[in-house]
Amino acid sequence: MKVYLLILSLFFCGISFAQNTITGSVTDSKNESIPGANIIVVGDQSGASADFDGSFTLKTDVKPPFTIKVSAVGYQSKTINVTSASQKISVVLSDEENKLDEIVVSASRTPERVIESPVTIERMGIQEIRNTTAPTFYDGLENLKEVHFNTSSISFKSINTRGFASVANTRFMQLVDGMDNSSPALNFVLGNLIGVSDIDVANVELLPGASSALYGANAFNGILFMNSKSPFTNEGISTYFKYGQTNQDAAGTNDYVDFGLRAAKAFTKHFAMKANFTFTRATEWIAADQRSMTGGSVGHANNQNYDGLNLYGDEVTTFISNVGQVSRTGYREQDLTDNKVKNIKGDFSFHFKPWANDTEIIAQYKVGLGSTIYQGANRYALKDFIMQQGKIEVKGKNFFARVYATTEDAGNSYDMRFAAWNVNRAAKSDTEWFTNYATAYQLSGAVMGTNATESAAIARNYADYNKLPAALVPLPQFATAPTGKPRFEPGSAQFNQALAKVVANPDLTQGAKFIDQSKLYHSDVNYNFKDMVDFAEIQVGGSWRKYIMNSDGTIFTDYDGPIDYKEYGAYTQLTKKLLDDRLKFTGSVRYDKSQNFDGNLSPRLSLVYSAGESKRHNFRVSYQTGFRNPTTQDQYIGLDLGPFALIGSAxxxxxxxxxxxxxxxxxxxxxxxxxxxxxxxxxxxxxxxxxxxxxxxxxxxxxxxxxxxxxxLVKPEEVQAFEVGYRSVVQNDLSIDINAYYNIYNDFMNxxxxxxxxxxxxxxxxxxxxxxxxxxxxxxxxxxxxxxxxxTTAEISSLGFGVGLSKKVYKDFELGVNYNYAQFDFDQSEDPSFIAGFNTPKHRIKGSIGNSNVTKNLGFNLNVRWNTEYLWQSSFGDGMIPENTVLDAQVNYAFPKLKSVLKVGATNLFGKDYLQVIGAGAIGQQWFASWTINP
Structure with missing residues (x-):
């Protein structure tokens, strides 16, 4: 906190610099403001970005006269001559349907238009972030084509693209300002718990297919890039406050609070600083699914071996002669955690531009902490976890080099299943409980003539509470009271004391806490020779990574100290335009080697052809490969879960x-x-x-x-991905994006x-x-x-296609619709025990309609999503996810004089609670009102 106060004080200090300050505004032909418009000084590094009402302030050391260039997505760029520092600049940009001309970097590691991308790519810019109907921009990613969410918690959502994904989606990579923010120990992304603030995100790019040829091992089924704003071009102090409520059948109605602050200052054209802070608090989507995992009726009243999906402790079971299989009485998930979600994120960075060129040196620190729910083989309460990242990066026009470290601490996190087991055992050992049950069951039938159901009820009451019917009390078998204590009732002092003791103990025979202080070190470099080589654009790059697993034997087999292993890779790419720049060829290949496995080659070849007089009809075809190294868990886990143990195969x-x-x-x-x-x-x-x-x-x-x-023993899995696509803008404003893919998986991890x-x-x-x-x-x-x-020895394939259309249907009303189809195929007889875990609907339709300027300063947006039912498979539980339709909406109003925007929105409007993950809480309704100040 002291560091933050020091940094913030620097932003407010009265240091002045000899700079020229140019002010102005950017509007469209209808005199509506264009937020997020970019203003740069031609031939210099100076730049600025228009705020929500289109106004901007540009500071530069360049003395007039000079030229500025003003650009914005959806508008034609314009250059303006600045003749004096006091000149008030008003820029009017003409509309241009150029969504496919937006510049992206991720597809080829070099700036290119979306329409020229060799693979399918989705993008979310400033305008889309502002208009999202979700409470946060990250939640709003669910409305992108190709994206499906797996929601484990209200604050922990996993992105699924092209299937084969659980909550722990280790086949998907997420980069924040170039840093992989996956957990070092678990190897998957924790949503946006250590990511980017809503007021600091500049843009988001999503590649839904295999990308190993450029990004290495874990870019197997997709990769997400989140890029933050630069303090050189986006200065000032911005803030937002959101308040709302969530409503769910199991949890009821609860408050939702989200607050964010951003401060950025360019002290000179050579030095700038930035800091962000966000705080979120909510109540969890409570998991309360009581379906029986052992078959039979729900509840112990008619099923003595009942094992409820979201009840824990009833997995402890034994066979009793002349009685049958019997399970202990469990506890509900909401009894074992406070169901509160909290997330605090902070980051600060120093930015240096030491020379006249565009070289920039960045030192950045990020931290995320809080509490949420994670679902793997069990359900885990992540309490007071902390994850930190530090980065040093040097980048320029044609290169970058970065090194960063990720560390995590599980804090007071614990396994809720073990918590229930050991709270039960704190009252009465398993042996004594089952002995009590067997004795009462058999004697109640013999003495009282009760039937099986009645005997089971008497036996459970005795085993749980040491209570018997009057007819059984005189029997000598019950003359000595059981040594165990009665079952601890949720909320009682005994229960709370036992739970507190259990969740603080990392010995899983008596406790439930898990320890994780794992680390990850990573470095990567890239150089583009486009200014040195004329015949083609050539890039080379590479990366190195080291994992250090440190769980003190509670997750991994690191009983005698941390375990570490290393990976490295190198790649090259060539891009060449032919046939009057109509045909674009891209070829790349990457070699990766993990310490425990043989090396992998990942090639990619693509062709993009631009047809038509204005080159607006773009056809693409690509072949690329992906691979995924076994995760740290796949290799080194050694976790006794009671009924079974997880054993890594290194x-x-x-x-x-x-x-x-x-x-x-x-x-x-x-x-x-x-x-x-x-x-x-x-x-x-x-x-x-x-x-x-x-x-x-x-x-x-x-x-x-x-x-x-x-x-x-496990080895890397591989995929061969074939993709074709078409992008165009026809009839001036109808955007079309069509793609189809076919994937062949070999050595699919199982x-x-x-x-x-x-x-x-x-x-x-x-x-x-x-x-x-x-x-x-x-x-x-x-x-x-x-x-x-x-x-698995079975050959697995998947295929899918998608169609996206958008058009202005009336004035500035934007209508969009997209459809995705996805399926997989394999011969079960080749591997009868294989569990696919595709976890993706076969059919999905998403639609939207919105207008950012219904009247002056008033905008709205509406999204609807529909998907068919699908099978969910995971180590925690299997089942069908029902078909569902979800409607989200928001209305926003700008107050230019107050430099602020008011937004009111709701998700799952008019809908019922719905599932995305078997075992997780059903998703309810959420409404919110936000006030954003962005001077």
Missing amino acids: EENLDRFQETQPVSPAGQALPGNGATVNLSGRNAYENAYTVASVQAFGASGNTADLQVANIG TARVISPYYGTAGTDSTDPAVQLSYAALALGDRRVYQVYTN
């Missing part, structure tokens, strides 16, 4: 993971066995049967049903469940004594379930 990890399990009394009687058995990760990968075959064996007793699980016997050797030779011993282990229940990481 060769050294198989020996790093060690555990001890108790052998059944019958198993101890077998030759060579003891009371316990020591297991390692090699049991999971080298001595196991498939889950399906063990289930079949359990039902039939026939050992011929058993199949050995042949699990290979998780599988296997069952390893405690003793014996997994095999099919029934005459082998060691194999016979494994059969006995399975029959006696002396077995361990593991979830392992590997690659």
Whole structure:
């Protein structure tokens, strides 16, 4: 905080510089302001950006006369001669439907028009950010073509493009000012929890396909670029305040607050500074899905083995002779967390332009902290987490070089499933609870003649609360009261004390806390030789990365200290225009090598042809490859989740993971066995049967049903992506964007469940004594379930296409509609245990209508989204996501004299709660009012 105060004080200090200050305004032919218009001094670095009412202030050391260039998306650029510092400049720009002429950088790492991009690209600029119907610009990305959200929390939303994505979307990359803001330990993006503020974002670019040829390993199914404003061109102090309410069936109505402050100052043309601060507070979309994960009825009243999806503790289950399978009583998710979401983001940066050219040196620091919910194999309450990034970057017209570090601290985060298990065990051990249940169940039927349902109710009441019907109290079996305490009721002092103790303990046999202080170091460089080579534009670049996993053994097998490994890559690209600049060829190739795997080559070839007299009909075709290295979890996780354990498949990890399990009394009687058995990760990968075959064996007793699980160690997955597209503007203002793709995946990464016997050797030779011993282990229940990481042998393909249209239908009313189709295909018989996890609707339609100038200073926008139902698959739970339609809307009004805009909006207007993720909270309604001051 002291650092922030120091920086802010610098912005307000009374230092003055010998600069010329030019003021003016930018409007269109209807005298409406053009916010975000760019003003630059021709031949100099000086520049400015028009605020929301079109006014601007330009400071420059250049003395008049000089020339400025004024440009804005959707308008023809204009140059103006400035003859004196006191000259009041009024610029009128003519309309031009040139959305496809917007300049993007991400597709080819060089500035190019959208219409010339070799691949599909989506863009959100200042005007679209201002007009979004969502509470934040990041939430508004959901209205872009090709984008589908997987919402784990009101503040944690994962972007899904082209499928195969869960909440932990490790196939998607997100860069903020060039920095990958994925979690170092978990390797996926935490939404915008450490990103860009609404008032600091300059533009957003999205590539929905494979981009490994330029961006490396994790740009597999898409990449998002968020770029912030420069303090040289966007000065001043800006702020916003949002207040609203959320409404959900499970959570009710709750307040939503969001505040942001931005301060930027160019002290000279050589030095500028910027700082941002945002604070958000809300109530979670409560996860309250009670469907039974074990089949049967909902609730223990009619299902003694009930395991509710969002109830935890009832996963602890055992088989009781003459009773059946029985589970403990669980706790609701909302009982195990306060359901409050908080996010604080801050950043500051120093910008130097030491020479007369455009070279800039940037030193930047970013921090994000708060609380949210993350869903992986379990549901995790991320409490008081903190993630930090620091960067040094040097960039110029044709190059950049940057190095940055990302660190994270899980704070007081914990696993809610383990929290429930161990709060239950704090009251009564599992052994005592199930013994109490079995005793009361059997005696109630024998003594009182109760049926199975009534006996189950009596047994659960006794196991939970030590209470019995009067007829059973005199029995000698109940003469001694149970040593365990009654079940802790949510909200009671005993429950709160037990929960506080459990979530502070990182030993998962007694607690639920996980520790994560992992780090990531990254550097990358790029140089464009376009000013040195005439026949083509040639780029070269490379990157280096180091992961350091540090979980103190609570996530990874780093019991004896942090684990680290490295990756590096290099690429080159050639771009050449032919046939009177109508044909644009782009070819690139990248080589990447990870410490634990063989290297990968990723080529990309594309052709863009511009037809028509004005070159407005643009056809493109591309072939590119992508690959993804196994994540840190895929390689080094070693996490005991109770019913099963997650085991990473790095060769050294198989020996790093060690555990001890108790052998059944019958198993101890077998030759060579003891009371316990020591297991390692090699049991999971080298001595196991498939889950399906063990289930079949359990039902039939026939050992011929058993199949050995042949699990290979995980290796990088690859995709070959073919894409065609067409972009154009016809009839002056009808924009068309059509694309289709076909992807072929090889060595697709997969998780599988296997069952390893405690003793014996997994095999099919029934005459082998060691194999016979494994059969006995399975029959006696002396077995361990593991979830392992590997690659499927099946060939998987996906295809899709999209159509986007936009047109001004009446005056300045803009109508847009887009449609996306997506599907995947593979032969299940090639890999019966493969779980695709495509998690994407086959059909999606999005529409919008808006007008930023309905009347002077008044604008509105409306978005609607519809998708068909689809299957959700993940390690937490599977199920169908129903079809849903969502309507969002906003109205905004500008107050030029106050330099401010008032916006009122609502999401899921008139709709019911809807799901995007099985296991996460249903998404309710949210309305908000925001006041933005941007002088």
